[in-house]
Structure formats: structure tokens, C-alpha cells
Amino acid sequence: MAKIGESTARVGVEERVNGALKYAADMKFPNTLHVKLVRLDVAHARIISIDTSAACQIPGVQYVFTDRDLPDPMPRYGPFLEDQPLIATGEIKFFGDPVAAVVAESEDIAEEASKLVKVEFEELPGVYTLQQALASDAPLVQDPSIRVRQDLAHTNILDEWTFGWGEPEKSSAELVLEDEFSFPMTTHFAIEPHVFIAAPEHDGVCVWSTVQHPFLLRRVISRSLKMPLAKVRVIPTELGGGFGGKGYPKFEPLLAYMALKLDRPVRLRLSLEETFLLGRRNSSLIRVRAGFLPDGKLSFMQLHADYLIGAYANASPRVVAKAALAGCGLYNPPNVHIHARAILSHTVPGTAFRGFGSPQFMWALDSIMDMAAKKLNMDRLELRLKNMPKKGEVFIHGEKPCDGDWAEGLTKAAKAIGWGTPLPKNHGRGLGIGIKTPAPATVSQAMVRMHHDGSLTVLVGTTEMGQGARTVLSQIASDAMSIPMDRIGIINGDTGIVPFDSVTASSRSTVFMGNAIQLACQDLKNQLSQLTREYFKVKPEDVRFTEGKIRIPGRLIEYTDVLFAHFGVFSGELFGIGTYKEDRVSAHPLGGGVSFYEVIFAGAEVEVDPETGFVTVKKLVTVGDIGKAINPSLVEAQDEGGAIQGLGHSIMEHLIMDKKGRILNLGALDYRIPTTMDTPVLLKSLLVENRDGSGPSGAKGTGESGIIPIGSAIGLAVGEATDMFFHELPLTPEHVWKGLQNRL
DSSP: OOOTTOOOOOTTHHHHHHTOOOBGGGOOOTTOEEEEEEOOSOSSEEEEEEEOHHHHTSTTEEEEEOGGGSOSSOOEEOSSSOOEESSOOSEEOSTTOOOEEEEESSHHHHHHHHTTOEEEEEEOOOOOSHHHHHSTTOOOSSOGGGOSOGGGTTSSEEEEEEEEESOGGGOOOSEEEEEEEEEOOOOOOOSSOOEEEEEEETTEEEEEESOSOHHHHHHHHHHHHTOOGGGEEEEEOBOSOOTTTTSSOSSHHHHHHHHHHHTSOEEEEOOHHHHTTTOBOOEEEEEEEEEEOTTSOEEEEEEEEEEEEESSOTTHHHHHHHHHHTTTTTOOOSSEEEEEEEEEOSSSOBOOOTTTTHHHHHHHHHHHHHHHHHHHTOOHHHHHHHTSOOTTOOOSTTSOOOOSOHHHHHHHHHHHTTTTSOOOTTEEEEEEEEEEOOOSSOEEEEEEEEOTTSOEEEEEOOOOSSSOHHHHHHHHHHHHHTOOGGGEEEEEOOTTTSOOBSOSOTTOHHHHHHHHHHHHHHHHHHHHHHHHHHHHTOOGGGOEEETTEEEETTEEEEHHHHHHHHHOTTOOOEEEEEEEEOOOOTTSTTSSOOSOOEEEEEEEEEEEOTTTOOEEEEEEEEEEEOSOOSSHHHHHHHHHHHHHHHHHHHHTOOOOBOTTSOBSOOSTTTSOOOOGGGSOSEEEEEEEOOSOSSSGGGOOOOSSGGGTTHHHHHHHHHHHHHTSOOOBSOOOHHHHHHHHHHHO
């Protein structure tokens, strides 16, 4: 049996290693048409006319779609707000907003024809920064008529949220600090390209997509095309990385419309450069005002956060609101006010990104704590521990109490980097704290199917995107039924086959889908128990499950004995169904409460070259408060991957735009991500396992958390090495060098 807490071999590892695994780009369908998008070299413009005649003359071109070829009014889509048109209509709102789509018999023909589409346009003033978007005379990014919040419709503030308790404005303090911190706009950079395929299927449509949330996508396509859910099938392909960039609908509704219109399969494969134009992490400016008592305890905290979310809502309203709910991090002031805003701009739409808005807050919070420690002449670790909640203590008012021994994790991270021991010249250490909450009020359903030979198939809506979901969920089923993993198959994703799952995101799958699988297995056991009582004439209390068998008085029987007794040999199967959900709470600002806290700590040691400003990360350690690791090696890999990704936005990664909103560093050559040359000498992932989570065996979710505290840990280590505080990430050599020069 696969034991909980055992690093069993990953399901499907062989085909990933030997290259046999088929990704979306490897899929071939007969009679498929290929799509190429037409874009303009501007960020904001009014479309005057589109001439497709020359493109249509190219042999092999089947159609050139513009807004004229879609229904009027133009269908709009989005995961939370339906504000994005299937294709640009009247205006382009950001650099990369497509104005036409060429459909041809081959990619090469579509590529050549796309160059012949002539677009007459008038370039318009745009807003590309927070300051520009919030200016009193700023052009509006969205037409007020499509805005949901009419009180904000004549501004570029899409939405805003306020959380808090106590009376921070009346609170006294010995030390009051106020400062602001900015976080960069970054791209997900999954190496696997985005691919979308749509084909007519019976009297509906089937879509294959590199998507994390197939059921959410099915809903969006259904609404966009005004088709019943039963007529829309979504099959998520194997994902070569997601990080949130493959979470939400993109061109799938458009391709579904094309496939039905042309009555043929259509396929769109994007280049890496084009994926930069799909979505990105929201940049932010966060202002913190914090008051401290003489002993270092927080008296109050006031935070104001502005996130630059781009031209359309996408997932950003949820990103900003959820991050703001836990806006004080793990710090526990008695008086709090948090105000967060999602600001529209003529930039690529922001979307979900690993950490879901939390890294932005934590960079600001940890920075203000280090500043306070210096003013109070206190150790930075001591100050953090003094202001963290203890297990069972409420720290976000109205939410569940602290569900872990978090002081243990932070202390462990500090010890792992040698906290308090002497440092060489130009070296520094930093600590970071990370917290996020899972998606509230969501649902996961699972089915377990016992075959006549006693083997098991698990059917789930969870998407496998490299995180090891198939392995962990198979382990949970194996443990629940005491069936070896080599006798368990798992099918995931296809909305036409598997039960419903809200999303594969928010580090929720182990808890939500894991619990659903346990419930499904219990349902299966209940059926086996009922049949055992019926066919073997025993009392309910005489039926016990043990080590993959059923014990009845005087006899140990196999699962297959029960199946054969009921169905006969070689026929019939049993199905167990499990649903795990959290109820919606209409009065809650996010629709539901917190089910668990995803918490992690990081420690970093860096060396800074004062001549060049170059930062070398020597040590990078994370400590995840995991509850219970179902598969420790997978958890460690997730945390280490998150740490390296966080290293990117800490010292190198950021999208660079010109004054007209055009991205200048598209693609692998101009957008720098960490490589093996940047990996710290010491990279370590540690765990705290106290079985205090709400998932199977006391597990909590992980996956996103590894990235959250890294900007803080590295940024503040650079601060100690240079004896100065930085307010903006990433800490590129130029940024650090200029800071050092200005200090002289």
C-alpha cells in the first residue's frame, strides 16, 4: 500500500522523462485549420477599418475573422466579470490585443496571410502606470456602460475592498513608521507553449486547451456561445507548467465559435513571445503605516494597496481581494485598516500568478518590520516572533484562528541560515514570511470505480500540471481502500467524463479533492459493507475493513468476493461518490471563510558586490507549515521551485514597457529568468508537520506558498549587506549599484 507520508514514485514519471508524454502542441487532428492572430504595434488605438481582402486571396486561407464576423453585441467573457470581448472591437486596449484572426490550412499560410491584413487605426493616449491611471484627467480604460460598479464607472478603479478591526486611527504608539513599497510586473514563463484546439462534436463543441480550470472554462464558453453546459466539453491537456498563467479562459471561446462557424477543427499555437501578451502578475504599490509599542508589539497597522491590473478584470478582483483579506500577513496588530484597489490600465491583463497577490503585501510588511527592528534596536527575528499569533488565536477577525505552530517554522528558517552568527563583509541575511488563503466556498467531487478484479479507477477534475496531483490523490485513495497504487488508475480533467471540480488552483487540491476522494472511498466501503451483510448473512457490527480485505466472523474475504457474490463473475462494478464543499456565506466579502492557512517561512543569505551591485544568493531556505506531507518529496520540490521562481522577481525579472505601453523585453533572450547559474549554493526545503490541517491526515495545501516570502528574505538580506533599505523589486545590479552610489 502507498502510505501517507511516503515519497512514493511519481505517477507517469517515466513518460515525462523519456519524452513520450504528449502535450497539446503534439496533438494532431485530421482536417485541422490553423489560426494566426493579427496584432498592432501600439497599446491603445481606435480601429478605423480592417481590410482582409489581400489575406483572403492567399491559397489555403479559409477565413479572416474580425469583430464584424462575430455576433452583435460582441460576446464578452471573463472568470468573474464578463468584460473582455472575444476579439478587439472598436478599440485595442493593450499591446497585444488581437484585432483579427486568420484561419488557414497550415500555420505557415496563416502566418503569411496575417501580414497582409491591413488595419487603419488612430493611436490614442493611454495609461500605463498607477499614477497615469489615477490622474484626474486620465482617459478611461473601459466604457462606463459595461462597468459593474457604476459608482466607480467614471474612474479607472475597477473595484476596491476594505477590511479591518479596532480603531487604528485612534491608537497610540511609541514608534510610527510609514513607507511605500513597489512590486514588479512579471510574466509566468511556462516553457510549454499555450495551445488551444476546438472542434465540432455531435451538436456541440469540444475544446482541448492548456488550461488549469476546465470546468470554469466550460462555463465561460457556454455563456459566450449561449450553449447549454451539456453541449460544451473541455479536455485539459498535460501541462508543462502553469503558475496561474494557464488558469483562466483566453482564446478558447473565440476558437469554439470559429470551429462551429467553419464546421472544422481549428488550432492556435502561441509562441513564447505571444504568451507574454496573455497575462502577467499584477504590479503594485503598497503603503504601510505601522505603530509599535516600546516592547516591539504592534499597536496598529494601516495598509493601502493599489494593484495595476491591466485592461480587463480577468482574475484580478479575486487576487486583490484575497490578498487584502490577509493583508497583515502573520502579524497580529489589535487595530487594523486595509484598503485595496484594482486599477485598470492599458496594459496586458493581470491574472492569477503563484502566490495570488500575497508576495506584494509580504514584501511591504516584512520591510516595515525590519525598519522597526532597527529603530527599536531589536533583533529582527525577535520582533517577528513577538507579533505572530499563537495556535488557536484569532488574527484575522471573523476568520478561523491560527491553525499552526508558526513560531516553530520561523525559528527553524532562521536557524537554517545561521541567524545570529558572524557574517563576512558585504553579506547579509533576511527573513520572509508568507501566508495565503485558499479559494473560498468551492466544491470538489470525486468518483472511485471498483472493477470486478478489485482494482480501482479514481476520477477527478483536478488538472495535472507538474505538481504531482495524480500521485498524491492516488496515494490518498490507496490509503483509504488499502489497495496498492499499482492497482489504481486515475483519470483527470475531461469535463465529459469526470465529476466537477471548481479549480485546480489556490493550493486547494490536496485538501478539497483529497477529502472528496476519502468521502468517495467511504461511500464505496458503505456499499461493500451493505453487500457483505446481505450475501454473507452477518450483522453490521461484524463487518470490519482491514488491510484491503473485509473481516467477518471466522473469515477474511476479498473485495472481489463481494463483487462476485452480487454481480457474478466478470460483470458489474461499484461506484463511490464523494463531494467536499464549503458553504457560501453571503455576508462574507469573499463569499466564504478560510478553510486553512497556507503558511511558509524563508531565510536567505546573500553577497553583494559593491562595485557592480550584483547580488549572489548564497543560501535560500524555506520552511513550510504543511500539516502533513502526503508525499514529502513532492512538497519539497514544490517549495524549491517556488523559491527559485521567487528569486527571479527578487533580483532580475520584470516586464519593461516604453512610454507607449509596448513591452520591450518579450521572449527568452530579453526577459531574464533564473538558470542553474543563479541557483544558491544552499537551497533547502524544510517542513513542519503537526497534522493540524483540514485535509487528509491533517494535511494543508502547498504549491503556491514557496514563492511568497522570497522577495522579503532576499530583499532584506540585500538590505543588511548594504546597510540600507530598498523599496522596489527586483534588485537588479543597476538598481543596487545606484542605491549604493546615492548613499555615498
